[in-house]
Amino acid sequence: MPELQRLRPDHVPALLTFEQENRAYFAASVPDRGDAYFADFAARIDALLAEQASGICHFHLLVDPDGAVLGRFNLVDVENGSADLGFRVAEKATRRGLATATVLHLCTLAATEYGLTTLRAAAALDNTASRTVLTRAGFVPTEEEVQLGGRPGLGYVRGLSSGPADGAR
Incomplete structure (x- = not known):
């Protein structure tokens, strides 16, 4: 069973593999990160870990029992009890309910571990999969139009409570 883990330095090799193997798949639904993203990947992750240590972001990976990364689930711009949710799931891990279950689990963590009360998210209108995950995880459209x-x-928003979210694992 996959496990949601907080980003750590030892995740770098598996995370790089995840990003490289899924680059074309991700680019079909979200903006491509570009070649520069991969040029100094370890330093980029070090910067993210520093942000995480400061408490302004919380980065998580969904990891299978063999250590392969199946997805990234991030809470960024943490401030005043709220944060922005972003996620991406490997092509091989789609259509199994993993994204929805993990977002629900992260909502519980956001409330109980990080003290958050509200999560925001956004998805491209043509990204049906992400919009479905957000809706199934209790996010509601804000009528805010965004450019991605x-x-x-x-835009989407979800209020959080300190109790477990429905369907959380």
């Missing part, structure tokens, strides 16, 4: 890599999108 030049593509029209929609």
Whole structure:
């Protein structure tokens, strides 16, 4: 069974593999990170770990029992009890309910471990999979129109309670 783990330095090799193996798949639904993203990947992750240590972000990986990364689930721009949720799941891990279950689990962590009361998210209008995950995880559209890599999108929000979220694992 996959496990949600907080990002650690020893995740770097598996995370790089995840990003490289899924680059074309991700680019079909979210803006491509570009070649520069991969040029000094370890330093980039070190910077993220520093942000995490400061408490302004919480980065998580969904890891299978063999140590392969199946997804990234991030809470960024933590401030005043709220944060922005972002996630991406490996192509091989789609259509199994993992994204929805993990977002629900992260909502519980956000409330109980990080003291958050609200999560925001956004998804491109043509990214049906992400919009479905957000809706199934209790996010509601805000009617806020956003641009994601030049593509029209929609903002979402979800209030959190300190109790377990429905469907959390």
